[in-house]
Amino acid sequence: MLRSLRLEHAKRLSELANNEKVSRNLRDGFPNPYTEADAENFLQKFSNQDPVTFFGIDYNVVYVGNISLVPCQDIYRMSAEIGYFIGEPYWNKGIVTTAVNLISEYGFSHLGIVRIQTGIFEYNTASQRVLEKCGFVKEGIFRKSVFKQGKLWDEVRYAKLKPGM
Ligand SMILES: CC(C)(COP(=O)(O)OP(=O)(O)OC[C@H]1O[C@@H](n2cnc3c(N)ncnc32)[C@H](O)[C@@H]1OP(=O)(O)O)[C@@H](O)C(=O)NCCC(=O)NCCS
Numbered sequence: 001m002l003r004s005l006r007l008e009h010a011k012r013l014s015e016l017a018n019n020e021k022v023s024r025n026l027r028d029g030f031p032n033p034y035t036e037a038d039a040e041n042f043l044q045k046f047s048n049q050d051p052v053t054f055f056g057i058d059y060n061v062v063y064v065g066n067i068s069l070v071p072c073q074d075i076y077r078m079s080a081e082i083g084y085f086i087g088e089p090y091w092n093k094g095i096v097t098t099a100v101n102l103i104s105e106y107g108f109s110h111l112g113i114v115r116i117q118t119g120i121f122e123y124n125t126a127s128q129r130v131l132e133k134c135g136f137v138k139e140g141i142f143r144k145s146v147f148k149q150g151k152l153w154d155e156v157r158y159a160k161l162k163p164g165m
Helices: 009-017 036-046 095-109 125-133
Strands: 003-005 052-061 064-070 079-086 115-121 137-148 151-161
Touching: 003 036, 003 095, 009 036, 009 064, 009 079, 036 052, 052 079, 052 095, 064 095, 079 095, 095 125, 115 125, 115 137
Parallel strands: 079 115
Antiparallel strands: 003 052, 052 064, 064 079, 115 151, 137 151
């Protein structure tokens, strides 16, 4: 289930997020180590949005991670960028595949967008598999565009269009 973020989840969020195996797949704006204060700052910024673009993911009524769909700007405003993570104990249970499908339906029906896109670091094959299972198309490679962990990496670009486009 996707739901609005809750301020009282700061401790839980820091426990889920404070993991190098998570942060290595995300932009440097996602801190490592990830403290409770980092979680409080994030939740204060994104827990009262209208429309909601950052969601908590609940699995069997337990908070396991976040997913976001952020509209792009200017001439790209009919597109949105998707992002997500869940805590390591919950990997490989189909959770993010379900979450990506849910937020994609929400975006196409409530945010007025026609395209959802993102870039995945070349070594993150699990995330690439998630998007392929959700009907995203690999559109290209941004060669050596990512600098992470002291090295340059390719970014694999994926997108999905609103059904019928
Ligand atoms: C990547 C991530 C989002 C996947 O979420 P998840 O809920 O575990 O994904 P799902 O269970 O829905 O699907 C994972 C798929 O990847 C596959 N997979 C897992 N590890 C893999 C690997 N090392 N190589 C290739 N495929 C892999 C699984 O087998 C599964 O595919 P299948 O259903 O065909 O068997 C999760 O591991 C995560 O949050 N990682 C840290 C943060 C991150 O990478 N965020 C995305 C940044 S772009």
